Amino acid sequence: MPPPPSNLSALGEFPLIERLAKRLAQRGVRPAHGSVTVPIGDDASVLALPPGRELVATIDALVEDVHFRRGWSKPEELGWKALAVNLSDLGAMGARPLGAVVTVALPAETPVRWVDRLYEGLAECAAAYGCPVVGGDTVRCPEGITLSIAALGSVPAGKAVTRAGARPGDLVCVTGVLGDSAAGLALLQRRSRVPGKYASLTGWHVRPSPPVEAGAVLAERGLATAMIDLSDGLASDLRHVTKRSGVGAKVSAERLPISDAARRAGEALRVEATEWALHGGEDYQLLFTVDAERFPEVPPALGPLGVTATVVGEITRRGLALVGPDGRSTRLEPAGFQHFQA
Amino acid sequence: MPPPPSNLSALGEFPLIERLAKRLAQRGVRPAHGSVTVPIGDDASVLALPPGRELVATIDALVEDVHFRRGWSKPEELGWKALAVNLSDLGAMGARPLGAVVTVALPAETPVRWVDRLYEGLAECAAAYGCPVVGGDTVRCPEGITLSIAALGSVPAGKAVTRAGARPGDLVCVTGVLGDSAAGLALLQRRSRVPGKYASLTGWHVRPSPPVEAGAVLAERGLATAMIDLSDGLASDLRHVTKRSGVGAKVSAERLPISDAARRAGEALRVEATEWALHGGEDYQLLFTVDAERFPEVPPALGPLGVTATVVGEITRRGLALVGPDGRSTRLEPAGFQHFQA
Numbered sequence: 001m002p003p004p005p006s007n008l009s010a011l012g013e014f015p016l017i018e019r020l021a022k023r024l025a026q027r028g029v030r031p032a033h034g035s036v037t038v039p040i041g042d043d044a045s046v047l048a049l050p051p052g053r054e055l056v057a058t059i060d061a062l063v064e065d066v067h068f069r070r071g072w073s074k075p076e077e078l079g080w081k082a083l084a085v086n087l088s089d090l091g092a093m094g095a096r097p098l099g100a101v102v103t104v105a106l107p108a109e110t111p112v113r114w115v116d117r118l119y120e121g122l123a124e125c126a127a128a129y130g131c132p133v134v135g136g137d138t139v140r141c142p143e144g145i146t147l148s149i150a151a152l153g154s155v156p157a158g159k160a161v162t163r164a165g166a167r168p169g170d171l172v173c174v175t176g177v178l179g180d181s182a183a184g185l186a187l188l189q190r191r192s193r194v195p196g197k198y199a200s201l202t203g204w205h206v207r208p209s210p211p212v213e214a215g216a217v218l219a220e221r222g223l224a225t226a227m228i229d230l231s232d233g234l235a236s237d238l239r240h241v242t243k244r245s246g247v248g249a250k251v252s253a254e255r256l257p258i259s260d261a262a263r264r265a266g267e268a269l270r271v272e273a274t275e276w277a278l279h280g281g282e283d284y285q286l287l288f289t290v291d292a293e294r295f296p297e298v299p300p301a302l303g304p305l306g307v308t309a310t311v312v313g314e315i316t317r318r319g320l321a322l323v324g325p326d327g328r329s330t331r332l333e334p335a336g337f338q339h340f341q342a
Numbered sequence: 343m344p345p346p347p348s349n350l351s352a353l354g355e356f357p358l359i360e361r362l363a364k365r366l367a368q369r370g371v372r373p374a375h376g377s378v379t380v381p382i383g384d385d386a387s388v389l390a391l392p393p394g395r396e397l398v399a400t401i402d403a404l405v406e407d408v409h410f411r412r413g414w415s416k417p418e419e420l421g422w423k424a425l426a427v428n429l430s431d432l433g434a435m436g437a438r439p440l441g442a443v444v445t446v447a448l449p450a451e452t453p454v455r456w457v458d459r460l461y462e463g464l465a466e467c468a469a470a471y472g473c474p475v476v477g478g479d480t481v482r483c484p485e486g487i488t489l490s491i492a493a494l495g496s497v498p499a500g501k502a503v504t505r506a507g508a509r510p511g512d513l514v515c516v517t518g519v520l521g522d523s524a525a526g527l528a529l530l531q532r533r534s535r536v537p538g539k540y541a542s543l544t545g546w547h548v549r550p551s552p553p554v555e556a557g558a559v560l561a562e563r564g565l566a567t568a569m570i571d572l573s574d575g576l577a578s579d580l581r582h583v584t585k586r587s588g589v590g591a592k593v594s595a596e597r598l599p600i601s602d603a604a605r606r607a608g609e610a611l612r613v614e615a616t617e618w619a620l621h622g623g624e625d626y627q628l629l630f631t632v633d634a635e636r637f638p639e640v641p642p643a644l645g646p647l648g649v650t651a652t653v654v655g656e657i658t659r660r661g662l663a664l665v666g667p668d669g670r671s672t673r674l675e676p677a678g679f680q681h682f683q684a
Contacts, residue, residue, distance in 0.1 A: 037396055037500075037502065038435070038502055038504055041586075042435065042504050042505055042506075042586075043400065043431040043432075043434035043435050043505070043569075043570055043571055044398045044399055044400035044431045044432055044434070044435045044437065044493075044495075045398070045399055045400070046396050046397065046398050046435065046497065046502045047396060047397040047398075047399060048396050048397070048499065049391060049396075049397060054379055054388050054389060054390050054391075055388065055389040055390070055391060055397055055440075055494070056386045056387070056388050056389075057386055057387055057389060057441065057443050057476065057477060057492070057494055058385065058386035058387070058443065058477055059443035059444065059445050059477060059478065059479050059490070059492055060445070060479050061445040061447060061479050061481050061490065063447055063481050063482065063483050063484075065484055066481065066482050066483065066484065067481070089385040089386045090385075090386055092385035092386070093380070093384065093385050093386045093388065095386065098397075099399065101399050101400065101401035101492050102401065103401050103402070103403040103445075103490040105403060105405055105488055105490075134399065135399060135400055135401060136401060137401050137402045137403050137490075139403050139405050139408060139409070140405065140408050141405050141408065141486070141488065142405075142407055142408065142485070142486060143484070143485040143486065144483070144484060144485065146447055146483065146488050146490075148401070148403065148445040148447075148479075148488075148490035150399070150401055150443050150492030151386075152397070152399060152494070153386075155388065157390065158379075160379065160380055160388045162380055162384045163384055163385070164384075227385075228385055229385055244383075244384075
């Protein structure tokens, strides 16, 4: 028997597509809401939305040496994350996953085993969130790997939560903790070996698990007046909300939910963990605003999902302010990552 | 007044996104079937499908120096083509366009003017096909440009045409002419300046106009038993159909619709134009099979759309055969482009 092909140039495109499609099909992932009528393997796939629901669509890419490094992420983690960051956007609209289509651009010398493992992580995330991969395109790329995934979901008609609905007096809430991902990245950048006590930080950075279901529940119960996923950092993402809603906000530094691990990492690296929470980015948590009178409904809605919600501030008429521990207010300036900047 | 920013690194990501979103919004493109509830600019976009229709989704990428060269395509042409090749896949399922989400990966030194022109072509194609760009992701990429577009459409429930429905006795038909794109590419590769008489060939290569509406009409009238878009070349794509349908096919070399321009280019370059028609790829025409008794309904269905349909062969029980002008049959082997192959 011939040895298995070592890299993509030895395998070829059509055998690769067949191999990956088989790997995905083995999982038999189905969406919890809606169905796949024509699966992967045709010109396009066909999906049925449940009645009374609208389609939600988003696309996001991960580029080698910009969004990830092969030395820091296992291929399984990369495959997981590429889908997870898109699901995070679905959740932020209040949508439930339906399916995803995937473009993978790879150099010809990429080992087949590496691509297998990439798809293993992709399939695992697809199964965990009930979001089958229903189509894809594998293309050669001369330099570096790019993963571009479009995630499709559905939301009850008229129930999608945009960035535009925040009103003065609404409370500003976030799910989970903030800054773990940035702390994890900082550790990967500055330490050749990251101690095991920081595994939760690097783990969230390379394999985040966005609270998609929480977003859907907040939308379906009409609790969130505005919502966004935290990908650029709280300061930057909150500004997207206030700008679009035509309001302002003040955030209390003391109220930011920061994990003990992130605080310890901050001390070790001499970085204020608050900076990670405000500007670090890649949290893939939800930021949402809620009418103060309805906030008491939030913990019982999210608790059963294992998701915590923390009030970090309030919507105001204008401006973006950070209130320090001493009660003094300073201007909160976005300082998150932007592509292309010198 | 400061001069306008010259490249993306001077402009930055958020101003770029705003610039491109504004450029797309100016066109005010709306889908003919369905509607956009939440447009570009939020975490994800929301789209409403018309009642009784299913969602059709596909993704395809164009990679610099693999799928295109900046020297051969104007940025407007590239923007057009990146969307058009996806719409071709929608048409091949019998779907009508609903919207598209776009990932553009660009080096930081890309001139802003170049990106403006890219989006100009994208917006033009979106307008021509009624397929609004409803979301996107602009990311930095260290080397070369990658465009990855997911196109979304809809088809009446149960009416999608797959590759799997061809039956022995069905006629094999193609729309338009075959080989123009491959002839155009061959001219670009071998001539520093391509004579104007070949403009239709290079023109189709850099800016194809797939007959999407024709695919939708064939599906809605239940005329096509199987359908695929011709992207890899007739031999290769027909094989996808026969393999999936569990049948064979024979194709008549004499019946292949080849333009006069492609024949003349073949003579000039000493290439058999039939080779381009069989193996060239990137035709972005439709290959479909139809019950012989119902074929007479095809020309009146497609004629009003300005689309011609040519019978090029017949579905058989097994094997893939090419019948030459002398009536002799040879095996038709796929020889189209495959990624990653050495």
